[in-house]
Amino acid sequence: MQTAPEPDKRTAILHATLDLIAERGFHGTTMALIVRHAGVSAGTIYHYFESKDAIIHDLYHSIKRQYGTALLGGDPFHLPAPDNLIRVWLNAFHYHISHPHESLFLEQYENSPYLASAPAVHTDEQFATLITLVAPLMQQGVLADMPLDVHYVMTLGVAAALARRQIAGLIALDEPMQRRIAAVCYRAVAQPH
Amino acid sequence: MQTAPEPDKRTAILHATLDLIAERGFHGTTMALIVRHAGVSAGTIYHYFESKDAIIHDLYHSIKRQYGTALLGGDPFHLPAPDNLIRVWLNAFHYHISHPHESLFLEQYENSPYLASAPAVHTDEQFATLITLVAPLMQQGVLADMPLDVHYVMTLGVAAALARRQIAGLIALDEPMQRRIAAVCYRAVAQPH
Amino acid sequence: MQTAPEPDKRTAILHATLDLIAERGFHGTTMALIVRHAGVSAGTIYHYFESKDAIIHDLYHSIKRQYGTALLGGDPFHLPAPDNLIRVWLNAFHYHISHPHESLFLEQYENSPYLASAPAVHTDEQFATLITLVAPLMQQGVLADMPLDVHYVMTLGVAAALARRQIAGLIALDEPMQRRIAAVCYRAVAQPH
Amino acid sequence: MQTAPEPDKRTAILHATLDLIAERGFHGTTMALIVRHAGVSAGTIYHYFESKDAIIHDLYHSIKRQYGTALLGGDPFHLPAPDNLIRVWLNAFHYHISHPHESLFLEQYENSPYLASAPAVHTDEQFATLITLVAPLMQQGVLADMPLDVHYVMTLGVAAALARRQIAGLIALDEPMQRRIAAVCYRAVAQPH
């Protein structure tokens, strides 16, 4: 007899932690606060996670995976360049806009000296997939011959930075402006002919 | 009995705090550590500053001012566009590269929800001065008509992000590549004709 | 569906607890550890025992009984004095040497203020039986007229202390040396003539 | 201007810890309890000691030193054998009787698997001094040729064990009986002629 799916405590812990960190940062997010927001006891948290850090790492990897998937939404592989790159840019921007907590969390995690491990952007699977999109374009001379980091910073990095400014209410880029900036970013890293 | 004139304690505290935060982050930088590195007593710190946060805010503003000055080095006002913008970009990049601790500090401060105050980039004096450089160019149609934040992110934001990657050893952009990227950034925000 | 008859869970719990306490002490032996080593669930332990302390008390009494039996092995009652006393001394020494976990457990239990109850050595049955061996010898003037505790400490107490040192690898008394020390202990409590 | 010697907090912490451990054991002695009994704050304890373990180790070494000094009281070096050995035995017995908390503390410390370091009795200075008393006697054939641990257990070990029983109220050995047992212990480790 299948009862209603009981509220998953592990998920509740992750959700509570995400929300709290987005609003208060790693150190402002105490275990006591997670306990209160997740509606579980302190002991229960340690039943599911080894430590506070383990929650954060777990959260990071699941958000990173989700983000990677979102970047490839709308099937950019079937579009010709530069449409595929613009699609990825828009996907990135939209992901951040529609997942503000995840966006703030990622920003903090990747900037934090609190976390010894520097999780090189290059090594994760999402980036690996992106490279299968970008590498051929560089070989074909469509994209300029510059370090990958430069391409990254000037496209997805810009998308993320602008999205965060939009989340913070500093700007309000509408759809056409987003497309325009995406195109500009593409042109910036394209090979001049 | 006159001992050797002590180096300014206030400055010693700020220096120690800067170095510690660059290496350990805000929360890894305890008052006890500042005491040890600055060579002053705990009580003395509270003589010069109201709180730990006050040291950090003070540090932020003095670094921000120093950065603003560095951006305008080489007198960009006397150069024609786009040379003046490229000069500013290179100044920004060089500042970060040659002041890694200040760079890491700024990054942390501006990303940190730990600090309630969102110090709007727009309000500080350095940015105000930059606007006197950029505004006429927008009016003249040299720069594209986009929100100022977009211009900022796509130029100085990119310079900062790349410089930090270089500090971290992820990339090694030489002088010509720096100039090339600076030019690309300029073109990205320039008015297409 | 009848599975293979499980080995007695109660016994598994006691065994696991004994091994763990010998190696880690009372407080290093957590219920979670007992659960893991005994291969039973937490709930099951509380089915067989009222509390962690109850396991320990139970263990103590069963080991004490086993020790008492071991002391009387080789039928010292049928030997003349002082052979019977030497036999008991050797039995004690051998018990500790061949039951190092039980020996360490006893030592901890009897030294521990963690256990409120001071389990007077005098009240247990094993000691009662020994008295039937010792009392007549005192009356006959074979053993010196000293408090029973003195006899105990100078014979079995010494045997236990030396055995524990041997377990710890601090000494290595061979059979003849054991007999020699046993004889010396006997002579120490014997009536001088 | 010299004021009354302020109550030394470091000493207060050590005293409180000693009393608590004697009565409740290592684990029953929580930092909260030490705080309460010593009349200092939690932070203050960590100002003087690195950790709870550090307090305990410190206590152990200072008690061990005190005990060593007490053993040599009454100048046993100027007495002929066996009077010097009997003097040491009586010193040991009296130390334990008159320092019951110290005695209980030592017993627990030296039996505890809680403390990784097995501080071999042999290595400390007190024992070293004792050896200067015992070694010549063994060479002269006054003491039997047995491992040092055997001599130790059969003399000072017996004194300690009996003293603890007396502290616990199990026995009440008067001065003549103490002397008699001391003599018996000496004879037990003496070379038979």
Place this chain on the structure above:
DNA sequence: CATGAATGAGTGTTCATTCAT
């Protein structure tokens, strides 16, 4: 001005025990 001993609320974490399944 300067010191550093002292504070105590707050931190992340543990663990014997319970109870719905």
Place this chain on the structure above:
DNA sequence: CATGAATGAACACTCATTCAT
């Protein structure tokens, strides 16, 4: 009988801040 997820009080320890000297 058996399970193991859940509990929450207790634990050792930290650290920004104060204040008597």
